[in-house]
Amino acid sequence: MKIQGKMFIWLAAFILIMAVVYGWWSKEPAGTTALFLAFGLSIMIGYYLAFTAKRVDTGAQDNKEADVADDAGELGFFSPHSWQPLSLAVGGALAFLGVVFGWWLLYFSLPVLAFGLWGWVFEYYRGENQNQ
Known part of the structure; x- marks a missing residue:
């Protein structure tokens, strides 16, 4: 990096x-x-x-003598079944359509965006306040 x-x-x-x-x-x-x-x-x-x-x-x-195979392996955790990006995409599309057709469309897109963002942030929340 x-x-x-x-x-x-x-x-x-x-x-x-x-x-x-x-x-x-x-x-x-x-x-x-x-x-x-x-x-x-x-x-x-x-x-x-x-x-x-x-x-x-x-x-x-960062190592000048490294081979390509040295960087192989797991890159991180990616959610296999998350629906939150879809709701963010729908909300973003509605928001951009609001610029084209009228600002009133933002009233419908902002709750969809907020729901998608909230769900994505807290999708894997494992804190002390979570009900088990």
């Missing part, structure tokens, strides 16, 4: 320089704003990857 973090931080620095040059040269607010937002997204991802790389073990991608 160290390499990916450094790549995103350098990308963020490049985008910041280009945003300043573009804003100074073109005086166009939409593109300048988009570049500054891209800088913000890149720096967030780079900081997260760099911060996480300090807390986890060194992976095969």
Whole structure:
């Protein structure tokens, strides 16, 4: 993760320089704003990857003498039967359709989005307040 973090931080620095040059040269607010937002997204991802790389073990991608097979194995836990992404997709589609057809459609999409997000966050909750 160290390499990916450094790549995103350098990308963020490049985008910041280009945003300043573009804003100074073109005086166009939409593109300048988009570049500054891209800088913000890149720096967030780079900081997260760099911060996480300090807390986890060194992976095969950080070792220059590693083979491809060294990174084989389990990558993590992925829910095999979750319906929550479907409800989030339906709610997101309704929300974007609300922009097209009318903002009144958000009244129907926001509860669907809230239900899907709530279900996804607490799908595997195993805390002290859970009923068993």
